[in-house]
Amino acid sequence: MRPPNDQESVEAPLPAGEDEFRLIADSAPVAVWVTRLDRHRSFVNRAYVAFLGVSYQEALDFDWRQIIHPDDAARVMQESIAGEARLETFELQGRYRRHDGVWRWLHSTSQPRWDAEGRHIGFIGVAHDITEAKEAELALREREAQLSAFINQATAGFGQVDLDAKFTLVNDRFCEIAGWSREELLGKTMLDITHPEDVGRNLGMFERAVREGTPYTHEKRYVRKDGGIVWVNNSVSVIRRPDGEPFGVLAVTLDVTERKRDEESLRKGEETLRLAIEGAGMATWELDLTTMEGAWSPNRFDLLGLRRTQDLRGTVDDWLDRVVLDDRERLRDAAYRCFRHGIPYTIEYRIRRADNGEERWLQSHGSRVSDSMGGPRRFVGVSFDITERKRAEEDLRESESRFRTIFEQANDFLITTTLDQRITQVNPAVLTALGYAEDEVVGRPVSDFMDPDQFEISRAAVAQKLAEGGTTRLTLQVRAKDGRELIWETNSRLTTDEAGNPTGLHAIGRDMTQAKRDEAHLRLLIDELNHRVKNTLAIVQGIAQQTFKAGVEPVAARHAFEGRLTALSEAHNLLTREHWSAVSMAQIIGDAVRPHGGDAGRFELDGPDLPIAPKTAISLALAIHELATNAVKHGALSLPEGNVAIRWSKAGTRDAPRLSLIWTERGGPPVVVPGKRGFGTRMIERGLAAELGGSVKIEFAPGGLVCVVDAPLPEAGG
Amino acid sequence: MIEFEGVRVLVVEDEPVVAMCLEDILEGLGCVTIGPASRLAEGLALAENEPIDVAILDINLGGEWSTRIAEALRARGVPFAFASGYGTCPEGFDGPPMIEKPYREAEVIGTLRELLPP
Numbered sequence: 055m056r057p058p059n060d061q062e063s064v065e066a067p068l069p070a071g072e073d074e075f076r077l078i079a080d081s082a083p084v085a086v087w088v089t090r091l092d093r094h095r096s097f098v099n100r101a102y103v104a105f106l107g108v109s110y111q112e113a114l115d116f117d118w119r120q121i122i123h124p125d126d127a128a129r130v131m132q133e134s135i136a137g138e139a140r141l142e143t144f145e146l147q148g149r150y151r152r153h154d155g156v157w158r159w160l161h162s163t164s165q166p167r168w169d170a171e172g173r174h175i176g177f178i179g180v181a182h183d184i185t186e187a188k189e190a191e192l193a194l195r196e197r198e199a200q201l202s203a204f205i206n207q208a209t210a211g212f213g214q215v216d217l218d219a220k221f222t223l224v225n226d227r228f229c230e231i232a233g234w235s236r237e238e239l240l241g242k243t244m245l246d247i248t249h250p251e252d253v254g255r256n257l258g259m260f261e262r263a264v265r266e267g268t269p270y271t272h273e274k275r276y277v278r279k280d281g282g283i284v285w286v287n288n289s290v291s292v293i294r295r296p297d298g299e300p301f302g303v304l305a306v307t308l309d310v311t312e313r314k315r316d317e318e319s320l321r322k323g324e325e326t327l328r329l330a331i332e333g334a335g336m337a338t339w340e341l342d343l344t345t346m347e348g349a350w351s352p353n354r355f356d357l358l359g360l361r362r363t364q365d366l367r368g369t370v371d372d373w374l375d376r377v378v379l380d381d382r383e384r385l386r387d388a389a390y391r392c393f394r395h396g397i398p399y400t401i402e403y404r405i406r407r408a409d410n411g412e413e414r415w416l417q418s419h420g421s422r423v424s425d426s427m428g429g430p431r432r433f434v435g436v437s438f439d440i441t442e443r444k445r446a447e448e449d450l451r452e453s454e455s456r457f458r459t460i461f462e463q464a465n466d467f468l469i470t471t472t473l474d475q476r477i478t479q480v481n482p483a484v485l486t487a488l489g490y491a492e493d494e495v496v497g498r499p500v501s502d503f504m505d506p507d508q509f510e511i512s513r514a515a516v517a518q519k520l521a522e523g524g525t526t527r528l529t530l531q532v533r534a535k536d537g538r539e540l541i542w543e544t545n546s547r548l549t550t551d552e553a554g555n556p557t558g559l560h561a562i563g564r565d566m567t568q569a570k571r572d573e574a575h576l577r578l579l580i581d582e583l584n585h586r587v588k589n590t591l592a593i594v595q596g597i598a599q600q601t602f603k604a605g606v607e608p609v610a611a612r613h614a615f616e617g618r619l620t621a622l623s624e625a626h627n628l629l630t631r632e633h634w635s636a637v638s639m640a641q642i643i644g645d646a647v648r649p650h651g652g653d654a655g656r657f658e659l660d661g662p663d664l665p666i667a668p669k670t671a672i673s674l675a676l677a678i679h680e681l682a683t684n685a686v687k688h689g690a691l692s693l694p695e696g697n698v699a700i701r702w703s704k705a706g707t708r709d710a711p712r713l714s715l716i717w718t719e720r721g722g723p724p725v726v727v728p729g730k731r732g733f734g735t736r737m738i739e740r741g742l743a744a745e746l747g748g749s750v751k752i753e754f755a756p757g758g759l760v761c762v763v764d765a766p767l768p769e770a771g772g
Numbered sequence: 773m774i775e776f777e778g779v780r781v782l783v784v785e786d787e788p789v790v791a792m793c794l795e796d797i798l799e800g801l802g803c804v805t806i807g808p809a810s811r812l813a814e815g816l817a818l819a820e821n822e823p824i825d826v827a828i829l830d831i832n833l834g835g836e837w838s839t840r841i842a843e844a845l846r847a848r849g850v851p852f853a854f855a856s857g858y859g860t861c862p863e864g865f866d867g868p869p870m871i872e873k874p875y876r877e878a879e880v881i882g883t884l885r886e887l888l889p890p
Binding site (some may be wrong): 262585589592594595597600667673733736737740741742743 | 786787788789790791792793796810811832836852873874875
């Protein structure tokens with residue numbers, strides 16, 4: 055950089071009083087220039103010269119059109135010509151090549167100049183270098199766009215409510231599914247649009263989620279504005295602030311009313327946020343460091359909302375008083391460091407306007423200058439209003455963080471990949487499900503997480519989307535880190551750039567492992583139930599056929615039938631209680647004898663608690679019932695003093711254990727050997743023997759009936 | 773019933789009450805019941821060694837399948853029917869008729885007629 059020398063100044067004379075202006079302008083870190091009516095520049099400041107890297111004279115004559123970025127040139131020149139023609143303040147923004155070859159974003163403001171008679175005499179211009187802000191904005195915008203695409207282009211609806219169930223954020227898809235506009239939803243609670251019959255159940259789960267943080271997935275109905283009903287599958291999770299405090303509940307909503315979807319192209323993401331560096335102009339001030347007051351440009355009063363003073367002068371404190379308390383010390387320190395030690399500063403801070411109390415963001419530059427004549431040292435400063443840029447930045451940041459919250463806290467799996475299916479982003483739910491750390495997943499191909507046949511399905515789906523667009527819905531088997539196979543249902547679509555070219559994929563997935571397992575389990579259960587019902591019916595039919603034989607007196611037959619059904623039913627009760635696993639032998643025998651005086655001390659039961667298989671239990675219960683019925687009618691229990699002892703034990707060897715069970719009746723009337731074999735005897739001697747795979751013998755001994763069972767010990771698992 | 777007088781029927785059925793019931797139906801028809809067998813090994817021994825005209829096999833024998841008995845019968849050229857609560861034939865056996873439990877006399881008669889040469 056080369057400072058302008060005296061000779062050059064003479065060649066480009068400035069009007070009287072503009073020495074002052076030159077001093078201020080040269081200290082500003084922004085490019086400043088003054089043009090005459092013939093568009094020739096009569097003055098440029100140091101920053102202007104420095105940017106071009108040429109001599110002062112060359113800078114005056116420099117044709118800036120040759121350093122505009124080709125992408126911006128046509129627009130900037132057109133706007134420039136139009137601006138000049140209007141004779142009003144106009145602004146331009148574009149990329150310019152600095153002397154070192156680097157492209158810089160410049161934002162310029164040009165203002166017409168008028169002489170004392172009000173004649174137009176040229177322009178004065180200021181240009182800020184906004185490259186850093188622009189780049190930061192572009193980076194943030196890209197991230198925001200990515201996340202917002204995720205949420206808004208998603209095939210799923212996202213509905214966020216606060217802890218009172220009031221909607222706070224909904225995406226387009228949610229509105230579409232629920233059938234209410236965003237404005238309407240934001241005035242309602244989610245219960246307002248939930249079908250009345252679903253409210254009770256939903257409220258219970260919602261309150262539990264808020265109270266205990268438990269996520270849930272459920273299906274329910276929304277009532278649309280047009281009165282229609284839509285069935286949705288909602289995956290619901292609690293959203294927390296960084297400190298862990300819950301502040302809302304997020305539902306990821308799939309329309310399950312009609313599985314076909316997607317003909318409607320998705321609406322664009324959030325409205326493009328405007329870049330907001332709109333310096334209304336440069337406000338300047340200077341300060342005499344001995345008196346601590348100095349001249350202010352008129353617009354500096356306007357900027358701070360102060361009434362312009364008669365002499366257009368102000369003090370340091372007039373300025374600092376307008377600065378909000380939180381920023382004041384920081385600013386005072388920077389300013390005084392500059393006043394005392396000559397350290398220039400560039401600082402962003404907030405002020406509260408004096409006239410309307412409005413808070414605005416300013417950016418100020420300050421530097422100390424030494425008077426070449428050895429006069430008192432002075433300070434000069436410039437300020438710009440950067441409120442719009444700051445606000446846009448804040449909005450963008452807020453929007454980005456809102457989408458990020460959803461991304462990070464959703465129960466569902468959110469994944470983005472490149473077109474060749476290399477993973478670029480996953481949310482924490484994916485990592486939790488797979489058991490990987492983020493760096494073990496990001497950057498790796500999708501095929502690393504599934505078997506080749508599954509990857510083939512997924513790749514075919516990408517090819518289909520590339521050919522036809524739209525969404526694909528797949529059920530895929532995915533491998534977790536520990537080798538477990540997970541079943542995921544995924545919806546995925548292409549992400550596109552502004553021109554509509556595919557740039558990658560995003561997928562939203564849900565774990566269906568448990569659901570699929572439940573489904574298979576349920577099918578098994580139904581088959582099993584069918585089998586058992588048929589089997590039980592066959593037994594009942596058998597009992598009926600045996601009981602209602604020709605020649606049996608009908609009333610007695612009916613009683614016998616009821617007794618047998620009761621015994622069967624008792625055995626089933628026990629089996630149901632034990633979930634059709636092995637049951638206790640003592641329990642089966644106890645249940646079977648209870649209706650025949652088991653509670654009145656007529657039976658003496660003695661034996662170990664051996665487990666027996668369900669099927670054997672039914673046969674045993676029926677056999678014991680027959681023995682007991684016979685004892686009550688004809689045997690020991692037909693007299694008040696008679697009783698029955700049932701003793702069983704484990705006998706045989708360790709390798710071949712046997713069951714030994716002896717039924718002994720005592721104190722009954724003299725035993726009469728029956729003439730014909732009835733159902734009871736057959737059931738006991740043949741049925742039970744066959745069931746146990748052993749022998750069962752009934753002896754009509756004179757002292758009382760004895761039944762001896764000898765069989766391999768029934769295996770509980772059989 | 774003279775039609776089935778003396779026909780030797782192998783019964784494989786693991787539920788005692790149900791076996792008795794089938795036995796009674798067959799007895800009423802004049803058949804001679806071989807068995808009833810309630811286990812695979814028992815049924816297989818009868819199927820391989822006893823003189824049999826026809827057989828009725830419960831498919832599920834307390835968790836074991838009676839298909840091996842069916843194979844033994846097929847090897848001997850003895851016609852047979854399956855019986856089940858499920859109503860589906862085991863794999864590899866499309867031919868034999870299927871009796872759906874519970875057993876009914878009319879159905880047993882129909883099946884015997886189908887299986888036995890006139």
